[in-house]
Amino acid sequence: MSKRVKPDDIDSVIHERVRLAIVSALAVAPELSFNELKETLSLTDGNLSAHSRTLDKAGYIVIEKTFQGRRPFTTMRLSPKGRKAFERYVQTLRKIINEGDKTVEDSS
Amino acid sequence: MNRDEAQARMSEIQRIMERATLWTLLPGTAAVLGGLLVLVGCGVSYSMFRSLDFAAMLNMPVNKQVTFCLMWFLIGVAGVVLEAVFTSRAAKRQGISPTARSARVAAFSITPSVVVAMVLTVKFLMHTYPKPEEIRYIVPVWMMLYGTGVYTAGLFSIRPPRVLGIVFIAMGIVALIAFENYGLVSAALSFGMLHIIFGLYILRKQRQDRAP
Numbered sequence: 104m105s106k107r108v109k110p111d112d113i114d115s116v117i118h119e120r121v122r123l124a125i126v127s128a129l130a131v132a133p134e135l136s137f138n139e140l141k142e143t144l145s146l147t148d149g150n151l152s153a154h155s156r157t158l159d160k161a162g163y164i165v166i167e168k169t170f171q172g173r174r175p176f177t178t179m180r181l182s183p184k185g186r187k188a189f190e191r192y193v194q195t196l197r198k199i200i201n202e203g204d205k206t207v208e209d210s211s
Numbered sequence: 212m213n214r215d216e217a218q219a220r221m222s223e224i225q226r227i228m229e230r231a232t233l234w235t236l237l238p239g240t241a242a243v244l245g246g247l248l249v250l251v252g253c254g255v256s257y258s259m260f261r262s263l264d265f266a267a268m269l270n271m272p273v274n275k276q277v278t279f280c281l282m283w284f285l286i287g288v289a290g291v292v293l294e295a296v297f298t299s300r301a302a303k304r305q306g307i308s309p310t311a312r313s314a315r316v317a318a319f320s321i322t323p324s325v326v327v328a329m330v331l332t333v334k335f336l337m338h339t340y341p342k343p344e345e346i347r348y349i350v351p352v353w354m355m356l357y358g359t360g361v362y363t364a365g366l367f368s369i370r371p372p373r374v375l376g377i378v379f380i381a382m383g384i385v386a387l388i389a390f391e392n393y394g395l396v397s398a399a400l401s402f403g404m405l406h407i408i409f410g411l412y413i414l415r416k417q418r419q420d421r422a423p
Contacts, residue, residue: 113212120223127224128231135231138416142370143230193224199217 242410265394354383
């Protein structure tokens, strides 16, 4: 028998829309550059920087900063911890969909 | 969070995954090679009827007309095959299925307008006495309909294909209104040069964005 979803089951780091978008994109591409992510998700530089920092702090993504000539070049990829958290989040969504009615208060 | 919100989140996740997948699958090399093939086709066409006007094909003997049509048909098929091969290779490299929903959506988006262009082409060519003014429509019609297809496919992807689609449509309109007697030039500039520029842009961007 499956347990009902509780507010704590929802990962607040991933639950935020922009961070969820970043993690979702990185879940299918082994690695994406800052510009690729920005364009794919239609984000501003500041928005992407701020949210990727939060994900980095949580250990969900790995940010690598290098230089191409004189230009800074940033790539991001999902860490194993991030992938697990994403899979857990998707499972939680599935559970809520399957359970039907209002099951959990918004934890964001 | 209720069921509807969870469902909306799942759809959003799916949409983003598709967009991210498409970005890595854009076949820059196929666009460059396809563009080069079109340029070769334009060169061969010019050597066949010594004119920049597509309607000049009507001055050739029937067997040459058939060869001419067959050549362009084969160039079209080669373009599709190149795209399929390079997209599959890119998908394999990225560990993505080449028949992923995103790739299918892109293919299905472009198919209707290409089919319409093919039907119109056949209609223009199938008269007992083909009319030069109709033959001159072939290139602009292909430019506009191909552009429409690429733009539609780009709606499920990122900006560059949408821009390519719009440029094709705009060039098609200009070709139809002002340059209908210069079909070979229009084909060379759009299906040839524009594809090469687009392919090189994608390749450069992918290289820039991949490597340090």
